[in-house]
Amino acid sequence: MKRELMVLVAVFCSQTAFAEDSLCLSKYKVLSDQFYAYNEKSAVSNAIMDRIAAYTDGVDLEGIHPSDAKAWRAAIEEFVAIGQPMLQNLLEYRAMGCSPDQLMQMNHQISKNTEDLKLARARLNALINGLPASTFQ
Numbered sequence: 001m002k003r004e005l006m007v008l009v010a011v012f013c014s015q016t017a018f019a020e021d022s023l024c025l026s027k028y029k030v031l032s033d034q035f036y037a038y039n040e041k042s043a044v045s046n047a048i049m050d051r052i053a054a055y056t057d058g059v060d061l062e063g064i065h066p067s068d069a070k071a072w073r074a075a076i077e078e079f080v081a082i083g084q085p086m087l088q089n090l091l092e093y094r095a096m097g098c099s100p101d102q103l104m105q106m107n108h109q110i111s112k113n114t115e116d117l118k119l120a121r122a123r124l125n126a127l128i129n130g131l132p133a134s135t136f137q
Contacts, residue, residue, distance in 0.1 A: 024098035031093060034086040041082050042116070045075040062130070069127055076124045080117060087113045 048071050056063040094106050
């Protein structure tokens, strides 16, 4: 009886570990996809921002061509739409204890995503409300 109980506990523990590994793996796959989309959306937003910077002083939003303002706003909104769920998944991945040996890198990525989203929202707010860009630089 005692041996059967030990075998049952061992099987349960291995299944629990497999389930946890499976959760980490599925979360990792989602994060991987989100990371590529995050970088793509960030690159689009940055390219539009660079185009705008080429003909403005970077502070006065009134000098931005309406088509560029519209494109930049759409790019920022798409970036936030992918960045926020990615940040949430990173936080969950860390909380689940996945990849503990990469905790420093995860914390760095979480900080970077948080800062990127903060800037993106400030820029979006500036575009929507016509605030000077210097308020978020």
